[in-house]
Amino acid sequence: MKSIFIFGYYGFQNIGDEAILSCIINDLRKFISNPKIKVLTYNAELTKKEHGVDTISRTGIVQVIKAIKESDLVISGGGSLLQDVTSSRSLIYYLSLIFFAKLFNKKVMFYNNGYGPVNKKLNKFFIKKILKKVDLITLRDVDSKRELEKVGLRNNNINVNVDTTFTLMSSDEKKLDEIFRIESIPFDKKIVGISPRKWRNDGRTKEVIANAIDYISSKGLNVVLIPMKYPDDLEYCNQIKEICNSNPYIIKNYYSPKDVLGIIGRCHFLIGIRLHALIFAAAKLVPMIGIEYDPKNKSFLEMVSQKNAGRIEDIEEEDLFLYIDDVLKNIDVYREILKDKTKNFKDMALKTGKMASELIDE
Incomplete structure (x- = not known):
């Protein structure tokens, strides 16, 4: 059984981010047999209830590091997590998770993320140093790729895709x-x-x-x-x-x-x-x-x-x-x-789940 750790802006009752998480979970299950998924969240009980996965609180640092260490794949789950418009605190937090994942030699993937804006030079430095070690980066728009290239990140493993939520199905x-x-x-x-x-x-x-x-x-x-x-x-x-x-x-x-x-x-x-x-x-x-x-x-x-x-x-x-x-x-x-x-957007978004399954099997 493959173990996957997903982090993102979850548990804050933000419909967009909850949609991203729902689609990532469903798409992974299409390509990976019975994955063990654990999600980092602000509200562990709410996320477990809404998405039917194991959860861990953002504030439980020891438990977070343990979850990363036990995983086969660590996923940065969509949205523009790396930005410093409001503050640098969340950016440093998310980069720290990636740092620990690579410290433990884990596969790391950006799952149809957005990027930026990032304005501070020191933040750009940390992003370049840490993201160049990421195994696979899929982005939801071409501008995000351009902004990553501006900080000096030109990995061959960067793919431009679409937002994950194009695989979401509406209620009847x-x-x-x-x-x-x-x-x-x-x-x-x-x-x-x-x-x-x-x-x-x-x-x-x-x-x-x-x-x-x-x-x-x-x-x-x-x-x-x-x-x-x-x-x-x-x-x-x-x-x-x-x-x-x-x-x-x-x-x-x-x-x-x-x-x-x-x-x-x-x-x-x-x-x-x-x-x-x-x-x-x-x-x-x-x-x-x-x-x-x-x-x-x-x-x-x-x-x-x-x-x-x-x-x-x-x-x-x-x-x-x-x-x-x-x-x-x-x-x-x-x-x-x-x-x-948008005629190909659903297939494009779904393809990222397949890429994740190929990465975890390498």
């Missing part, structure tokens, strides 16, 4: 009907989804989004605010609703990634700040308008040729209204573009 229609009933969302009009997040220019962004909601509502459409991280995004959605003149709906309860994928799949189009709201929309062929708070959003929107309303700090209400009008007018065109751009 019966389950989604029940969710819409619980959330009191009617079926009388088309739905526009909005996935916001709090950022530095909080007040201005909130006002722009609220006005966009009123603008969309004036066109005879229902707006549903879709939190992707609880409770942070839910609180922010409530704040936005308070300053709206219209009456948007809010997904108030925490649902599984496959439920949220299904909810977004029912949208006419989506306005998203959270990356995985955009990825979920693309997976369900829902046209989108993205707003950048991080370079990863820009990279993804370019990959799927969808509207980018610009940086969150600079977004103008009038421009956003024009983008909304354009998407509504050309909705079928944008859907066909998505269909063409």
